Amino acid sequence: ADPASSDTGEAIIHADDHPGDWMTYGRTYSEQRYSPLDQINRSNVGNLKLAWYYDLDTNRGQEGTPLVVDGVMYATTNWSKMKALDAATGKLLWAYDPRVPGNIADKGCCDTVNRGAAYWNGKVYFGTFDGRLIALDAKTGKLVWSVNTIPTDAALGHQRSYTVDGAPRIAKGRVIIGNGGAEFGARGFVSAFDAETGKLDWRFFTVPNPENKPDNAASDSVLMNKAYQTWSPTGAWTKQGGGGTVWDSIVYDPVTDLVYLGVGNGSPWNYKFRSEGKGDNFFLGSIVAIKPETGEYVWHFQETPMDQWDYTSVQQIMTLDLPINGQMRHVIVHAPKNGFFYVLDAKTGEFLSGKNYVYVNWASGLDPKTGRPIYNPEALWTLTGKDWYGIPGDLGGHNFAAMAFSPRTGLVYIPAQQVPFLYSNQVGGFKAHPDSWNLGLDMNKVGILDKQDAKDAFIKDLKGWIVAWDPIKQQEAFRVDHKGPWNGGIVATGGDLLFQGLANGEFHAYDATNGNDLFSFAAQSGIIAPPVTYLANGKQYVAVEVGWGGIYPFFLGGLARTSGWTVNHSRVIAFSLDGNAKLPPQNDKGYLPVKPPAEFDEKRTDNGYFQFQTYCAACHGDNGEAGGVLPDLRWSGAIRHQDAFYNVVGRGALTAYGMDRFDSSMSPKEIEDIRQFLLKRANETYQREVDARKNAEGIPAQ
Numbered sequence: 190a191d192p193a194s195s196d197t198g199e200a201i202i203h204a205d206d207h208p209g210d211w212m213t214y215g216r217t218y219s220e221q222r223y224s225p226l227d228q229i230n231r232s233n234v235g236n237l238k239l240a241w242y243y244d245l246d247t248n249r250g251q252e253g254t255p256l257v258v259d260g261v262m263y264a265t266t267n268w269s270k271m272k273a274l275d276a277a278t279g280k281l282l283w284a285y286d287p288r289v290p291g292n293i294a295d296k297g298c299c300d301t302v303n304r305g306a307a308y309w310n311g312k313v314y315f316g317t318f319d320g321r322l323i324a325l326d327a328k329t330g331k332l333v334w335s336v337n338t339i340p341t342d343a344a345l346g347h348q349r350s351y352t353v354d355g356a357p358r359i360a361k362g363r364v365i366i367g368n369g370g371a372e373f374g375a376r377g378f379v380s381a382f383d384a385e386t387g388k389l390d391w392r393f394f395t396v397p398n399p400e401n402k403p404d405n406a407a408s409d410s411v412l413m414n415k416a417y418q419t420w421s422p423t424g425a426w427t428k429q430g431g432g433g434t435v436w437d438s439i440v441y442d443p444v445t446d447l448v449y450l451g452v453g454n455g456s457p458w459n460y461k462f463r464s465e466g467k468g469d470n471f472f473l474g475s476i477v478a479i480k481p482e483t484g485e486y487v488w489h490f491q492e493t494p495m496d497q498w499d500y501t502s503v504q505q506i507m508t509l510d511l512p513i514n515g516q517m518r519h520v521i522v523h524a525p526k527n528g529f530f531y532v533l534d535a536k537t538g539e540f541l542s543g544k545n546y547v548y549v550n551w552a553s554g555l556d557p558k559t560g561r562p563i564y565n566p567e568a569l570w571t572l573t574g575k576d577w578y579g580i581p582g583d584l585g586g587h588n589f590a591a592m593a594f595s596p597r598t599g600l601v602y603i604p605a606q607q608v609p610f611l612y613s614n615q616v617g618g619f620k621a622h623p624d625s626w627n628l629g630l631d632m633n634k635v636g637i638l639d640k641q642d643a644k645d646a647f648i649k650d651l652k653g654w655i656v657a658w659d660p661i662k663q664q665e666a667f668r669v670d671h672k673g674p675w676n677g678g679i680v681a682t683g684g685d686l687l688f689q690g691l692a693n694g695e696f697h698a699y700d701a702t703n704g705n706d707l708f709s710f711a712a713q714s715g716i717i718a719p720p721v722t723y724l725a726n727g728k729q730y731v732a733v734e735v736g737w738g739g740i741y742p743f744f745l746g747g748l749a750r751t752s753g754w755t756v757n758h759s760r761v762i763a764f765s766l767d768g769n770a771k772l773p774p775q776n777d778k779g780y781l782p783v784k785p786p787a788e789f790d791e792k793r794t795d796n797g798y799f800q801f802q803t804y805c806a807a808c809h810g811d812n813g814e815a816g817g818v819l820p821d822l823r824w825s826g827a828i829r830h831q832d833a834f835y836n837v838v839g840r841g842a843l844t845a846y847g848m849d850r851f852d853s854s855m856s857p858k859e860i861e862d863i864r865q866f867l868l869k870r871a872n873e874t875y876q877r878e879v880d881a882r883k884n885a886e887g888i889p890a891q
């Protein structure tokens with residue numbers, strides 16, 4: 190490799206020698222998201238002020254971790270755009286828009302988000318929602334190279350649905366990147382490209398080839414010799430790809446010289462349909478360790494065998510040195526969706542300990558020797574054929590929101606949540622829908638009906654908090670409760686502070702030793718991204734991307750508003766002790782209800798509900814109520830006329846804005862049924878929405 194490129198690797202390895210930078214996604218290769226900076230600390234954080242803000246041109250979910258290198262901030266935003274800002278002032282230096290086509294928004298499950306970039310040898314790298322990996326000159330923003338990361342032979346007919354929203358990571362001059370798509374039909378893989386040239390180096394698939402044939406990939410041997418046997422040869426996975434997408438965590442550990450992949454859920458989710466209810470399905474729900482130069486398999490640890498809950502193990506992989514039984518061990522700590530906190534030996538993958546960090550009802554614990562979950566038999570809903578109200582649900586006890594570790598307190602701070610999910614088998618066996626989620630679930634049942642008792646019970650179960658977790662004792666030290674789920678990631682600092690933005694639009698600093706709330710700022714819009722901290726001209730700043738979105742408000746819709754109601758206005762905001770910027774006053778009450786026409790065809794609304802839950806709910810919200818990001822269709826002018834509605838839904842009048850056309854998925858009659866259903870919902874809920882404008886938070890009674 191080019192010697193200059195190894196300098197960046199050394200700079201990342203020795204990140205603490207220049208703590209003013211934030212050079213890689215988790216700041217260091219260990220992804221602890223701890224910064225030793227301490228100019229801002231417990232004694233003065235109460236005086237923190239807004240230093241600058243930069244308005245983004247996409248009012249959707251912002252999940253990016255901005256990088257900061259030599260006083261320049263590289264922030265990726267929704268729709269895979271890149272902004273280079275002066276980190277001291279927020280002034281735009283350059284921007285790059287890869288022009289992702291709007292009609293592919295529905296090829297991803299979870300908003301057109303982007304979690305961040307990688308920096309290497311004077312270039313910045315990021316993925317695009319349509320599957321490209323782009324390298325730009327960090328000084329000028331000029332394109333150096335661009336590659337399509339999705340090989341044409343990864344196509345799965347109609348189900349092909351690869352999207353890239355995770356941050357690439359760079360190890361030894363190789364840019365490693367994965368993708369998402371397992372809710373639709375996808376076969377997970379990661380690829381490594383030469384950082385200088387963009388040439389493909391190796392590729393590793395996370396689930397077997399359906400015919401057990403070589404893919405001419407680094408994974409061939411382990412998949413054919415070890416993984417294939419853990420799948421039924423004829424399950425739906427052979428057409429749907431099996432899943433196992435690596436959509437978030439890819440971590441290089443210079444101590445072990447291994448790359449760890451966080452592997453996702455099964456496709457379709459339904460294990461009975463996917464693998465005929467047979468086998469553990471390697472490497473779903475696993476951490477897989479491979480070699481950076483070749484992609485060669487080294488070890489794996491499967492956290493969720495027989496996945497049927499969307500229990501991805503893609504969540505943040507952090508390495509630490511911890512005393513275990515009197516001996517220092519270099520370990521991985523991991524808080525995946527399934528609700529258990531794992532400590533594994535980083536070199537061998539040996540299971541050291543595991544304990545649930547949130548309430549779980551699907552397993553009573555982990556086998557102390559092997560770490561295999563001890564299943565609650567009723568949780569195996571695809572085998573029992575009965576509905577299962579799972580906790581955690583599909584969004585996990587912890588999702589993409591980054592956790593942090595402070596070596597000063599020895600605690601891991603997890604943005605934890607409780608969001609239950611009703612798992613229910615698709616009626617009549619597995620049937621795939623083009624351009625839609627293909628889970629093998631009854632999508633009608635997934636929704637929460639507009640019945641007071643069902644809603645009350647569900648809302649009572651929605652929770653969000655920080656759990657401060659002692660990884661040695663495997664127990665909670667303290668917690669900080671929030672209003673509801675889906676809050677931002679966390680950074681821990683040498684000033685003994687935790688910074689976190691919340692779903693209700695507040696940005697907070699907490700005391701890392703006890704969780705006391707020391708600072709709060711009204712950022713006006715929900716925050717789901719993780720903050721970073723850095724120096725510019727020797728002064729410490731804390732910055733975060735603001736912007737409500739991601740899957741929670743998309744799918745839960747109106748119910749997500751119980752976490753705190755904001756009108757989405759996406760920005761990057763930065764704080765310092767002597768800042769003097771001010772956000773413009775907010776004068777927007779959000780989606781104002783427009784009195785709907787009173788007439789609708791009651792006979793069509795049941796099928797309209799079914800079609801809506803199948804094709805529309807994942808973005809426009811459960812049961813026709815939106816969660817504050819995309820248009821709330823109840824108040825859309827388009828539902829007032831059959832033609833207008835068909836022009837948008839059937840003919841793609843709004844594809845440039847992210848609304849795909851659905852005439853190849855639904856007939857005109859089915860699309861009209863949806864409109865009738867929306868008219869019904871608009872009438873049912875109009876008064877509730879009007880009344881909500883009269884209470885302080887503007888949240889309708891749920």
Ligand SMILES: O=C(O)c1cc(C(=O)O)c2c(n1)C(=O)C(=O)c1cc(C(=O)O)[nH]c1-2
Nearest residue numbers: 299302369370371372434436453584739740
């Ligand atoms: O299975 C997949 O391929 C896949 C991909 C993604 C993604 O790419 O964002 C998410 C998920 N799954 C997922 O299960 C999930 O909870 C999720 C949340 C989010 C988000 O950004 O809000 N993405 C994803």
Ligand SMILES: [Ca+2]
Nearest residue numbers: 371372454499
């Ligand atoms: Ca998933």
